[in-house]
Amino acid sequence: MTTHVLSPEEISERIRTRAREMGFGAVGIAPVGPSAHGEAYARWIGEGMHGEMAYLAREDAVAKRRDPAVLVPGTRSAVVVGLEYFNADADPSAPADPSRGIVARYARNLDYHDLMKERLIALQDWINAELLPVRGRAYVDTGAVLERELASRAGLGWQARNTMLIQPGRGSYWFLGVILLDVELAYDAPFEQDRCGTCSACVRACPTGALLGRDETGAPRMDARRCISYLTIELRGPIPRDLRPRMGNRVYGCDICQEVCPWNRFATPSAEEAFLAREGLDGPSLIEWMTMTQEEFSARFKGSPIKRAKRRGLLRNVAVALGNWGSPEAVPALVVALSDEEPLVRGHVAWALGRIPDERSVVALRARLLVEEDAWVVAEINSSLDED
Template sequence: MSEVAGYVQPMESTLPSPTELSERIRGRALEMGFGVVGIAPAHESAQGDAYARWVGEGMHGEMGYLAREDAVAKRRDPAVLVPGAKSAVVVGLEYYNVDADPGVTADPSRGIVARYARNHDYHELMKERLIALQEWIDAELLPVTGRAYVDTGAVLERELASRAGLGWQARNTMLIQPRGGSFWFLGVVLLDVELAYDQPFQKDHCGTCNACVSACPTGALLGRDETGAPRMDARRCISYLTIELKGAIPRDLRPMIGNRVYGCDICQEVCPWNRFATPSADPAFLAREGLDGPSLIEWMTMTQEEFSARFKGSPIKRAKRRGLLRNVAVALGNWGSPDAIPVLAVALNDEEPLVRGHAAWALGRTGREAARQALAGRAEVEADAWVREEIAAALGEG
């Protein structure tokens, strides 16, 4: 400050301008390996009512954390989640990987794992990078408080991403980038400072296409509502049924799951915008050995120790052994081959009722005498009421 004859001249601010801040944050995020970065004001959601309607209709199924009153309020307004939040830095990280053997989809003896789950858990990897980004902003640019979110926070990530100009919310509900498709993870850092903002993405590039809705095997995609919001009944989505649902998969939906044993990519694979998807250069997202088209018979015999070793650091551990083997049993039932009977007969004696019940269903689908004998034998000793019901149904008595 300079003082001349009693006049105190205010010192020029040394803080970078919002435009400079945004550019430096964008540059740093790109350097850290994120593929795209957009910056949006963290004001109230324009889509809070659509979200509240969705949970009000029960479309979230058993994902109770989505419907809690406080969680809905936080999604409506990021400032409820992070007091003082003014800006959202939204990043995308591409994870697309090509099938080593494209024949797997048509081979019912092998399972399909969703592309995002073929290697490292993206949650940890992205969260670490986003926290490092926030720390860098705080150390290098200006003091900030805020918080990083990847998937699990009470944040409407896709709305923020489209507000930050990254793409549009498509009919399959995914955030699609016009130059990169939809095989991108999203992450958000909410910050308590004003930044310069990108233009929101306005256009809906789905046009008259309906390929995803037609291809969804379970009818989970319901198209757009009268406001233009894409709607999905998560209770029918294979991703929900094979990952989030902890109990039995409804019997009427099992045949529609085919050989998808963990998650589902069908509505993305049929999307013309994924023609532009390029395989991720990040080794963290290359398929681990054995995760690209695993043998269902081999997976059905997996012990707890094998499960823990094989899925260390993988998103698949979320399903736990019993959830994964439930899914594998369903896929074996959909295969319906007599070759599956021996492993299913062993699974009928598994310590987990969830595995026994789905193995019973799968045995019933093979329609063979050996399967009937295994089922009848287990019926004599089975104590769990639900598994007994499944055995009876598989024997045609339920």
Template sequence: MPTQVLSPHEISERIRLKARELGFGAVGVAPVRPSAYGDAYTRWIGEGMHGEMAYLAREDAVAKRRDPAVLVPGARSAVVVAIEYYNADADAAAPADPSRGIVARYARNLDYHDLLKERLIALQEWISAELLPVQGRAYVDTGAVLERELAQRAGLGWFGRNTMLIQPRRGSYWFLGTILLDVELAYDAPFAKDHCGTCQACVSACPTGALLGRDAAGAPRMDARRCISYLTIELRGPIPRDLRPLIGNRVYGCDICQEVCPWNSFATPASEEAFLAREGLDGPSLIEWMTMTQEEFSARFKGSPIKRAKRRGLLRNVAVALGNWGSPDAVPALAAALNDEEPLVRGHAAWALGRIPDERPVDALRARLEVEDDEWVISEIKSSLDED
């Protein structure tokens, strides 16, 4: 139990020091109050831009995002932490090689949720043990919390047009975490200035047109249904045919809107080894991944964020990337995938084969058509044969 009474200012300052001791690169403290973007969020949901992420549209989830005090009754303060995860491509030529896949930087090693949550819980327990008794709850990108708004309110940065939180001269490659507490603390000044200015680099660079600028309240808008991260991770079914060619060789997530941001020229490599790319996740061979069994998938991605897509989702993405490559070298792997147990994989493999200028795909597609019993896969095979 705490042995001395500290002022709110002293408590906040000691929390900041402890957070940095635990490895967080930035920390701020903000008051808990209703979101300034609550109405914008509700309109976004009403327009269906959340796609199939139904958890974002539940009535209780919307209410919690509009006001964190609904999520954690009695919450008065938010401790917001951030930790850098940037890692440069080990092989600078890999992203431009269409035979190799691109994995978003945040997913090239361990799942950040586990590491951050453990440290946030440790921070909350330390506050109760050393400073003052508190009740609250820690969140890392999984609860109904608008983390980036809280981070802006805690002085950590501004909302970029790419929807990311950007810190001056430090960029946007940050994981965020939040502890909602039932005590009044001393607060940091909110980050007031928008340093994006007239820059439209991220909006212009998005291949699928997912970034839509800002709304009347100043919040950046995104149509998640067109975002490559959504298409390759959150979407559980087929990727829309008109968007497949725009994905290129991105097989899990997308960093384009961050890569083109001028502020990320200041990004420095993560100090946490857990966020540096593990072997095989920095420019993997698409052909090799296309042949991955369930057992290989489970072993390879144990503890990785990539497990979220499941094997069928990842191989769907790999098939699309192989189709965009369009090389005859991909035919054997794609032809074998026509016999995969997952219709999602078979259908996208059929689409990819239809984009390869070779006679072998036609033979493989016709052979599969004779035995295929899934109507959607049949439609994909027929479309590919018609386009040949």
């Protein structure tokens, strides 16, 4: 513990220095207060754009997002940190190969939640031990916190049309974490410019039409129900039939709105080894993944964000990608998967087989129809046969 009383300015500067020493590539400090986008958030929930993410719509969760002081009583300051995760595709040709899947860059190795949360807790403990007694709590994407708005207040960047936080000259491939503290600190100047300008590349590029521009208050709007990241991760049931063809070969998450953003030409490779793509996650074979057992799934994705989708969700996504590929090469693997124990997998496999002009597809679908007991799967099989 320091032996003399530090000024708020000294405390803030030491926090910034310590955060950088711990590997955080960005750090800012902001005052805590009611959200400027609270009304926009409430309208977004009211319009049902959160889809099946019911945890976003709970009354207590809405109140906490509108004012962090409700989340952590007595909180006065937010320490916001960023950790860069960008890494280029090891094989630049992989994304354009429809026989291979695309996994969002953030999910190609270890789960960032664990890594960042551990460091944030260590940073808070250091503040307590070395600077002054504090009470507070650390959050990494799992609490009722509007991290991107707090990051803007802390001077780290602006919230773009694609809803991402963009740092000038550094891009948007950043994980954000927040520590809410019950002490007043010296604050960074907020970032108040919208440097998207007239650019709407992300809105135009979104294949499912999930990005809706800005509302009258300037808040970016997204219909999560149409977002490929939502469809491949958060959605637990069937993917809407009209959206399946638009998903291409993206099997877990989506980076399209970041890939087309001009600001991401400044993105630099992450120095974190934990974010380097592990073997098999940079352009995986869709056919090989379609044959994955539960045991293989559990072993392959231990410690990975992909485990969130569960095997049935991931294979649902892979089936859609194979249907979009439309190659007869995929038929044998799909025929086997048509007998998968999970109805969610069987139904999307039926859709995929219906997209492949191959007599084996028709034979398999008709044979499965004779024994299928799940009503939704039966409907998917019939739809595929009718479209044949």
